Amino acid sequence: MQVSFNIPGPLRGFTANRSVVQLELKEGSDLLKALLDLFRAYPGLRDRILTESGDLRHHVNIFVENENVRYTGGLTTPVPVGAEVSIVPAISGG
Amino acid sequence: MKERVERYQQANEVRAALEMLQGAVLESRQPSEETRGPRTLVLRGMQHLTVKNGDVLLLVGTNKGAFLLKSSRDRTRWDVAGPYFHGQGIYAMAYDGRNGRHRLWVSTNSLMWGTFLRSSDDYGRSWTNPLEASIRFPAESGASLRNIWQICLGRNDEPETLYCGVEPAALFESRDGGESWSLARALYGHPHRPRWMPSNGGLFLHTIVPDPGAKGRMYVAVSAGGVYRTEDSGKTWQARNTGIRVVFMPEKYPEFGQCVHKIVLHESRPERLFLQNHWGLYRSDNRGDSWQDIARGVPSDFGFAMMMHPHDPDCVYVLPVESDEFRCTPEGHLRVYRTRNAGGSWDSLERGLPQKGAYETVLRDAMSSDSLDQAGIYFGTRSGKLYASRDEGKSWKKIVEGLPQIVCVKAAVIQMDEAPKARPHSKAKPAAIRKTLFAKSVKRQRPR
Numbered sequence: 437m438q439v440s441f442n443i444p445g446p447l448r449g450f451t452a453n454r455s456v457v458q459l460e461l462k463e464g465s466d467l468l469k470a471l472l473d474l475f476r477a478y479p480g481l482r483d484r485i486l487t488e489s490g491d492l493r494h495h496v497n498i499f500v501e502n503e504n505v506r507y508t509g510g511l512t513t514p515v516p517v518g519a520e521v522s523i524v525p526a527i528s529g530g
Numbered sequence: 531m532k533e534r535v536e537r538y539q540q541a542n543e544v545r546a547a548l549e550m551l552q553g554a555v556l557e558s559r560q561p562s563e564e565t566r567g568p569r570t571l572v573l574r575g576m577q578h579l580t581v582k583n584g585d586v587l588l589l590v591g592t593n594k595g596a597f598l599l600k601s602s603r604d605r606t607r608w609d610v611a612g613p614y615f616h617g618q619g620i621y622a623m624a625y626d627g628r629n630g631r632h633r634l635w636v637s638t639n640s641l642m643w644g645t646f647l648r649s650s651d652d653y654g655r656s657w658t659n660p661l662e663a664s665i666r667f668p669a670e671s672g673a674s675l676r677n678i679w680q681i682c683l684g685r686n687d688e689p690e691t692l693y694c695g696v697e698p699a700a701l702f703e704s705r706d707g708g709e710s711w712s713l714a715r716a717l718y719g720h721p722h723r724p725r726w727m728p729s730n731g732g733l734f735l736h737t738i739v740p741d742p743g744a745k746g747r748m749y750v751a752v753s754a755g756g757v758y759r760t761e762d763s764g765k766t767w768q769a770r771n772t773g774i775r776v777v778f779m780p781e782k783y784p785e786f787g788q789c790v791h792k793i794v795l796h797e798s799r800p801e802r803l804f805l806q807n808h809w810g811l812y813r814s815d816n817r818g819d820s821w822q823d824i825a826r827g828v829p830s831d832f833g834f835a836m837m838m839h840p841h842d843p844d845c846v847y848v849l850p851v852e853s854d855e856f857r858c859t860p861e862g863h864l865r866v867y868r869t870r871n872a873g874g875s876w877d878s879l880e881r882g883l884p885q886k887g888a889y890e891t892v893l894r895d896a897m898s899s900d901s902l903d904q905a906g907i908y909f910g911t912r913s914g915k916l917y918a919s920r921d922e923g924k925s926w927k928k929i930v931e932g933l934p935q936i937v938c939v940k941a942a943v944i945q946m947d948e949a950p951k952a953r954p955h956s957k958a959k960p961a962a963i964r965k966t967l968f969a970k971s972v973k974r975q976r977p978r
Contacts (some may be wrong), residue, residue, distance in 0.1 A: 446643060449659070480661040484643040487674035488666040495642045525642040 824873025910936030
């Protein structure tokens, strides 16, 4: 199944400046599996999205379709066929 | 919600476009390296420094980016470049001139995208931008790197050795010039560790002092855990806090738990240490086995920054702030204090510094000196002002203002006598995992 990842500006240096990356994933993938496939294709993304212990970074939000995955099971959130996955920096700073 | 996501994405695109306008673009060498190879961030359009032999270089880290300043040896006029890594917190910088290198090290801390150690071999024109973080906690620890607070060079006769102090409190070591890093496991697994308490800045290891005369000996300071010393290259660590007072626990002189802010020593007297505590100025004449109070003649013994004179082992500089409640210079006077008799007395240095309404804070790594015969002393304030003295503190001049909060200042005199011997990062061969007392190396990902 094909899934689209929306890549935020600061990370596009690791996706050859592509703002949208499409990958063919195994059907029934959850978000973690989808991300691991994304990291295999674009390894510079891994440490910028997840901590070394495998958690989603605190100030990074991921939306599967329109839902923030923090409210839908985190990295176990199912990724449906044709889904759009958006990686978005949180509103934070100072 | 969809609309909100799109708006975020649009904001990112606007930001990326702004960066382009400001002259910052990402450059990759070949398409095949675009996703696999080590990346270098090349900042175009920025006025970079042109550095010559004998120039004095200042590395200035702020909470919103790094700046580089350069002057000739007379130190009257300074060129400024930056911000590099704009928007990111730069808590640690270092210049490594060992073994013919001219390498700048920097830790970049993005609130969103994490902390990375980077370097530049061309005075900031390009920087490494590693695919994978080179400093990382082992998976079984369950810990994740929050920040790198200190980059410390190894001894001169160990030119491939570097150390980093990080948050959560831990020490990392590299023995291959920063290619791979190992966690100091004995310190990380120290039985005291569960009882260390986070301070205002978190629980972090911010000070690393290798003994220049004894290869196995090193001191580190943890806030708030105190001073720890190893005599056997990191195999074992002992708390060395006897005589250092704490004000935030019922027991005033515990074995550990002190909130030490900085330790310094002079290479010609390595047995003698000076310490700025969270309340208290101390000296140890026996390698940290015991500490004596030396805070006679300072307006406050609270402070963060402490600096050793580069040539005089009896001369130490501090920058007192009023209290832990009011972390600003006392009574609005910006004054550096200096002892020239190893803490027997202190005199204030204020010529050229504001003495009215100057409620400034100078953080623990924001004071530094160059190594010229008449040493230059530099410090930066949380309000973004950078002061310099080219006569060892007798008189001062504000050389830059309007920077973001200054977190660290490092000075170096550039020596270009030797042809570079160190390999540039991109051509370095993968280093073998060395047998080291600091366990298991973490390898940086190589290009495929």
